[in-house]
Amino acid sequence: MLFFSCTQEEITNESAEQTETYQMRGSSAQPILQNGILVFNNEIDFENFISFYIDEDLTEIYDVMEPFYGNGFYSLRPPAVEGYNEEKIITQYQERVINFKTKYNINNYTEEQIYEKIDETTEIVLLDIFAAIISDEGELQIADNFYKFTDAGLFAVKTKDSLHLKNYLDNAGVANNLLNKTSNNLIKYFYNNFAGDSPVNVDGKVYYSGTPDFSDQDGGAGGGGGGGNYNPPNNPGNGQSSGSLDGLTDYLSNRNICYGSQALIGQIFGDHRVCINKYSSRRRVRTEVYNYNFGLPFLDVNMFIVGVKNKHQRKIAGGWFRKKADVVALGVELFQAKFDYSSILSPNVYQGFNTNAVSYSYNPLNISYNVNTNIWSSSNYPDVQHIFNSSYPNYPSFFQDGLVVEGIGDIYIGNLIQSGINDNLVSKKLNEQFWDNVYRISKNQLQGLVNNSYQHPGGVSLISNYPNQGVVMLQKTYYSDCNNCRKRNKTLLFGASGGISVSYNGNTGKFNYDMSASGTSLVSPQKIKFVVYGATKNGGNWHGNKMEANFN
DSSP: OOOOOOEEEEEEEETTEEEEEEEESSOTTSOEEETTEEEESSHHHHHHHHHHHTTOOHHHHHHHHHHHHTTTOOBSSOOOBTTTTHHHHHHHHHHHHHHHHHHHOOTTSOHHHHHHHHHGGGGTOOSHHHHHHSBTTSEEEETTEEEEEETTEEEEEEGGGHHHHHHHHHHHTOOSSTTSOOOHHHHHHHHHHHOSSSOEESSSSOEEEOOOOOOOOSOOOSOTTOBTTBOOOSOOOOTTOOSOOTTHHHHHHTSOEEOOBOOBTBBTTEEEEEEEEEEETTEEEEEEEEEEEEEOTTSOOEEEEEEEEEEEEEEETTEEEEOOEEEEEEEEEEEEEEEEOTTTSOGGGOOSOOTTEEEEEEGGGTEEEEEEOOTTTOSOOOOOOOOOOOOOOOOOTTTOOSEEEEEEOOHHHHHHHHHTSOHHHHHHHHHHHIIIIIIHHHHHHHHHHTOTTOOOOSEEEEEEEETTTTEEEEEEEEEEEEEEESEEEEEEEEESSSOBEEEEETTTTEEEEESSOOGGGOBOOEEEEEEEEEEEEETTEEEEEEEEEEEO
16 A cells, blocks of 8 residues: 655646646556546556556545645535544535535535436446546546546547547436436437447547446345255355354345346446335435446556445435445345357367366365266266466466365256256355355365364455356355444456456366457356345344346
């Protein structure tokens, strides 16, 4: 973490007018403030900045943003934390209300309604770090490229054409700030005509980017609830637990599943779902799952982010602030993603792979074990054979975890995948296999290999490869809780595209997975599924959400 205590101000001459430029001393990746907008020097600085702060607490984000606030910058949604910065944030809200009422003549809104509208910007820009660096009018600059975030999508021009963009949006009728609302018909017009996988030039200078919502709105993940003889626990007793989860299982068993609200066109950058348990007029638990896959017009910037977040909030002076709870708990019973590599690797190259060979990679001790076991099909397994100690494998970053189990998947699920008839059944059977066999048997085996008190870490990943179908199924589970805290969150996939390249070594009989390849040799995740809970405990009582979501 970098901390900055000194500032510099300089006066520059740009386009024959005087502008004030502010920058924190330190890393060149930090943006500068110019004309009320944050400006990143180049796309690499932007990507590095986002990567660094993607999982940081709001207090850390506020610390890096505070010098900008002191020089007249207003975030789209500032990092608000009770007991840390509420007085400063309330002051900023009040200044913003005055500015907007003066500039946009929105006197028909009360102060509290404007605060609610600021909170509702999560429907447009979910991630905290994005909401902090985008201005209150939805604007950001990277190099000489100007970006305007609206409820109708993301619009972009070269900075020299920013006035042209303003005129274009005014003439089209797109709301000029995110507190006002563009008509649904106009939003649908942009969505129906221009939304797609890449930005579209809409008038010669203006580019539009709005990702269609491909999520399954009719049901949840299908694989939830476990199966067979072993049900996924709400608290598996791993090393991430604070030991304060008494009563959580009973509470969750009585909660209905929430499939989450979403914006009209999903996210500008992808999709997300939000469930809120407002258990009093000024307290709530907010649980979110999200899937971002976006590029920016003019730049070779691609980011793929999949994650989950649970936070406890209190309403103060109309705004929602993160508030400490006695316990905050987050559980990912199921996260699944499918990688179809059949287009880049022909099935006929596979020879000599052992369907009983399983690799355990245990990150805390930086060791890897190769074992022969019928872990895939039976609860009865042979004694461990052929134990090897080695360094932790070089998996793609989003395959890495506290414990990684890698092996060749069983024939039954492989045949289901090949039929392509019922993805929910594939998900359900893989989840049963994960909990009934993989999770339990690997724990029993590793207790003998490491020590008898071994517990699986908070994060466990299964890489289940089906070579005859050219498919890798990834399943993750993650549990974490804390005492006297505000939130728990986890980024499950993060990278330039979320894609991997798959290769096979006929000499060793092993598959290799790589993120560094490019172009057609990369395959991106499909059929992303979540089964999640987010809960908080206060005064002996639990509050929270159970969620299921599909991102196709």
